[in-house]
Amino acid sequence: MGGWEDYKPAMAMVGLQICYAGVALATRAALLQGMSPRVLVVYRQAVATLAVAPIAYVSRWRISGGSSMGLRSFSLMFLASLIGVTINQNIYYEGLYLATSSMASAMANLVPAITFLMASIVGLEKVNIRSLRSIAKIVGTVICVAGAIFMALLRGPKLLNAQSLPAKSIFGSEGEHWLLGCLFLFGSASCWSLWLILQVPTSASYPDLVSLSSWMCFFGTLQSAAVTLFLEPDLEAWTLHSNIELFCCLLAGILGSGISFFVQAWCIAQRGPLFSAMFNPLCTVIVTISAALLLHEEIYLGSLIGAVGVIGGLYVVLWGKAKDLQVINRKTDPESQNDQKSSTRKTILIDWSLQTSYKLDLEEPLLCEKATNTNENKP
Template structure:
């Protein structure tokens, strides 16, 4: 009975990061459409980023202050500089370029280019030895193959349309569309630059969490510092339009609150926690799911056309994501052993103990 209970706990903990990342991608996919609607209502992307992360910092601060007051490391100058760079890569620089590119492109295009992040992060993680890659073993081959297949699916969605699927009913929501701001040179450049910066941020996260192992406090610092960095940049970008800071539209205010509380607070915490548990590559390899969700939302809810290229690319992405998950699942092996502890209770003497050993550690112990 005790072993079964421990096995259940192991399975729950094993799949918790998976559930978290699915929630993150669903929230991010929904955020594409409400932010595009807010931008079409005149909200400046840089003002949005500033307000969003200010709200996110306020939302996380109480939890970080009370829950991590005993475990939070002391802040030093070197640690503050590292978190400042961490915030710049994760918020101040990346998010500003990310949403600026949405203003010049479309949700479907941006969600497709975001899927270059797993490949870039995987390469950086291997270079900095945060991820192992042994092509002689099935798990290493699965991770490499899954990455390439996922990238192929993304490229299919981005470059191939094919015939449009006939619509069977009217969309539930009609978002105001405008094409005057589309710029297919500036937009892709900003999108690609944000993906590169984001990949560096995900890789840096592994090192920062080791030096500052307090996810809630780290999320609070990153939100507040990122908001300050974005405010400094935004003050230059809208210096001739001070009224850009004033938001009166309901969709604009709702987008800021949703983006701050859900994306910059809850999603940020789940990403940091999952990265701490599973590594940066695990977090980024759920990005393809976001592309698939955007395509589904765009067709069934918003009313955008669905092309056969998107269907083929979506199926390809799912296959690649499955291979990546299978390869990563083999990185941790759960071993349940029985160890006797001196105790007055005979039950406690034979209480099974759970030990989690990584594949690398197991191989080193066998040598």
């Protein structure tokens, strides 16, 4: 029919990026009010588990009675949760606190480039220096990393605002810890990329992806709670002292790991994973402007230039990946589809990374299967 229906996916993605920006700003506000970053991780994962578990329970028995969990599946889930949830989110929130929400949002755009680099090292992504699309992905990766280094090391003159942080991070406070915050955010992006790599054997061992996400949220809650109890011996840190802290936990858990899955999965089913990834930098723009106005975050010229570099590099990587998908779709036909499944499974790994934005939640395993089906069925 066209018309209104054609604009629905784009409107949904814009709305989703606005929601992601709201989660980032609410999280930053809660941290500035004194909430422990480590406690926030535990509460977020607990809320996410409660939000996803009922859906997983219903879908598990609707699909051939569900998948069984063996020792291999359990081990892979536990490792993926440790890297992708416990370590990842703890250092992310530390970085978010020590740096800024705009920096955290910009750094998240590094994930596709880092994932491409890791996938190339382990052989999941083939690199042909004579291919224009491979060169584009390599150049885009270099631009992304260079932009991130520029943001961290060459902050430049301050354009707007100044602030002083309360000492709630275990590493201290104040602006001198900016570089440490940037390193944490870069480490978080690297952990997320490694988590994406781990999804290949994990989803193969436990193909019930909705239930897989539920289990990883649950494992992440237990692991994060153990880390927090070790680093936060004062039980007072577990108390929520304001409505903004409660709102942040609910928003990050329900929206970040619940509703966002359905919206993004629908958009990917309609237009594919690259369409979804194209909107990720919008969140960075919204967060940067809103954080400066609402939270009075510091804005530096060097940070803005670096963020532009990261976003530009992201689109170069996306272009290269789009060309890869075109080649795959041309080669895939009803007669050779079975021979292409192994290759498609490997190349779809980067599509997982293209679906990420600043948020560090667990919808990607759910989206992966839809992305695979979409790319295999569309011309």
